[in-house]
Amino acid sequence: MVQEATQNFTCPTVQQDQAVAHPRYQDPLDCQYFYVCINGKIPRRNGCKFGQVFNSKTSACDVPTEVPDW
Numbered sequence: 001m002v003q004e005a006t007q008n009f010t011c012p013t014v015q016q017d018q019a020v021a022h023p024r025y026q027d028p029l030d031c032q033y034f035y036v037c038i039n040g041k042i043p044r045r046n047g048c049k050f051g052q053v054f055n056s057k058t059s060a061c062d063v064p065t066e067v068p069d070w
Contacts, residue, residue, distance in 0.1 A: 009045070011037035024059040031067075
């Protein structure tokens with residue numbers, strides 16, 4: 001699920017030598033959602049499948065029991 005609304009999320013600035021083309025960041029208010037920063041600058045809100053949460057260590061959706069900070 002992709003949503004255009006970014007709810008005032010701003011993509012963090014990253015160093016060029018550490019840059020990932022489209023980094024992902026956990027939604028600070030809802031663990032089932034995350035932001036993909038297109039080219040590191042334009043945020044797009046995405047959601048995990050039902051029953052999954054975003055795992056910030058792997059930058060992917062996962063079952064809650066596999067997510068340490070859930």
